[in-house]
Amino acid sequence: MKLSRNFVLSEMVKSPSAVRWGFDEQFNPPQDIINNLTLLCTKVLQPIRDCLKGSITVTSGYRCPRLNAKIGGAYTVINGKPVQTSQHCYGQAADINFIKDSKEFNGSIITVIKELSSDPSFEFDQCILEFGTDDNPSWVHISYCEGKNRNQVLRAYKSGKKTLYKAWAL
DSSP states (O other): OOOOHHHHHHHHSOOHHHHHHTOGGGGSOOHHHHHHHHHHIIIIIHHHHHHHTSOEEEEEOOOOHHHHHHHTOOEEEETTEEEEOOGGGGTOEEEEEEEETTEEOHHHHHHHHHHHHTSTTOOOSEEEEESSOSSSOSEEEEEOOTTOOOOEEEEEEEETTEEEEEEOOO
16 A cells, blocks of 8 residues: 555644644654654554454654653653653554444454454554553554564553553453
8 A cells, every 4th residue: 555645644643732832843754754654554554444444543643752742752861861762753653543433442453453463464563552441442552663563562551640561462
């Protein structure tokens, strides 16, 4: 599947928060990020969509570093300064939902990823079941990192104010 630059930019960089805060760089990422977003769409999101026989909603795709910092995305501290580490900042991740008849069926995404994973040509870096229940997470974080995919599945949960992750089997 060949995706146009316009599709990738319209769907994978949209952010009402970036508009609200005036983060214009959100809407004009460099070519390497566009390339990563295109791979993510082609290698992971489209196969999931095809299996679901329906549309998936991307609630968060690319995030410029300022947006990621403002919303509390993943980072590490190097030499006393926060450095954004979220795969969203590199165009390698998307948070997705599957909504049918006005209801979330995010457990269906997990079922499809499990089915697709039986094919060695389908790979992903991380699949994180974010909050919600084991059967129906609030959303699914999925990433693709060409040549470095781990096929790692995690379950995110809160402990107090901290988000923790544990290994999860599909």
